[in-house]
Amino acid sequence: MTSATSATSAIEIDLVSDTSTRPSRDMLARMMAAETGDEQRGEDPTVLRLCEQIAGLLGMEDALFLPSGTMCNQIAFLVHCRPGDEIIAAENAHVFGSEGAGASALAGAQFHTIATPSGIFDAAAVAAHIRAPRMRRPRSRVISVEQTTNRGGGAIWPVEELAAIVALAREHSLAAHMDGARLFNAVVAAKTPAKIFTAGFDSAWVDLSKGLGCPVGGVLAGSKDFIAEAWHWKHRLGGAMRQSGILAGAGLYALDHNVERLAEDHANARLFADIVRGLDGVTVSPENVVTNILFLELDERLEAAAIATALKEHGVRIGVEGPRRMRVVTHLDVTRDGVERAGRAFAETVQTMLG
Known part of the structure; x- marks a missing residue:
């Protein structure tokens, strides 16, 4: 040893x-009993069921099972951004400080950060960070929020503030993205359905391997067009998992037993x-x-x-x-x-x- x-x-x-x-004995049993198929061909029934459930919970059209939450965030930015674009986020956000500068390395996008100890900011702060169109400036492209806020001590974004940010994003033709690593913690603590928090967002995801107790995985959700494009990036980044129903089975167990x-x-x-x-x-x-x-x-x-x-x-x-x-x-x-x-x-x- x-x-x-x-x-x-x-x-x-x-x-x-x-x-x-770590997965419990009952979760492991569900995983071992899961039906499997080739996920990349859309033939894994357990993965399809998990994605359908998460899309429904988040009020989205479609969803994609991925190996990690970081991949969920990075694929979202790759779909939303082009090289030289800018992502507005909290200065202490996970996407900015804890994902290996993935947005810069992969999407060629940079961050314009907002200083906020709680990780929560208001629409006025976002408005002050949106670049006025000019050829030599980076283009503001995405507003990213984190629910709950990790380095903000698990703070919960109020629904009203999220709605104001979504409205601002629409006004300026920006994408709104939610890093929902601990979204279900907010759902339970605030007694508010997930789809209320994610209403109007262009993309959002939930982590299965944190409080829900799964060994691996996250599910990214959005419109059918967004997920269709996300599939391309899943392949490019090596996210193909083939018979991944054995992992998705853990997610379905978690949704049944580990949320409340x-x-x-x-x-x-x-x-x-x-x-x-x-x-x-x-x-x-x-x-x-x-x-x-x-x-x-x-x-x-x-x-x-x-x-x-x-x-x-x-x-x-x-x-x-x-x-x-x-x-x-x-x-x-x-x-x-x-x-x-x-x-x-x-x-x-x-x-x-x-x-």
């Missing part, structure tokens, strides 16, 4: 990300926040935790890396986002008891370090 494997196996409570989830239970993850995130709130040297952000993500801001006496190392001795892993910033993400593989243990371990570690 390698040291890396040993370190991983010693982690009992993993709060680094909801991508840490996201409320447990939200409650657990609030529980962790309550345990550590008030600790000397630590600030919980956001102040009101609404979904499954929260950040721990440390003062100058504490170092995130040192805390993370110490927590591993307790079998706990928490993400390090910077020298004095840590991220906690709850998910279905961490129980309420595990969250309580992690919160107490974090509190004890901080108190010990401060003497």
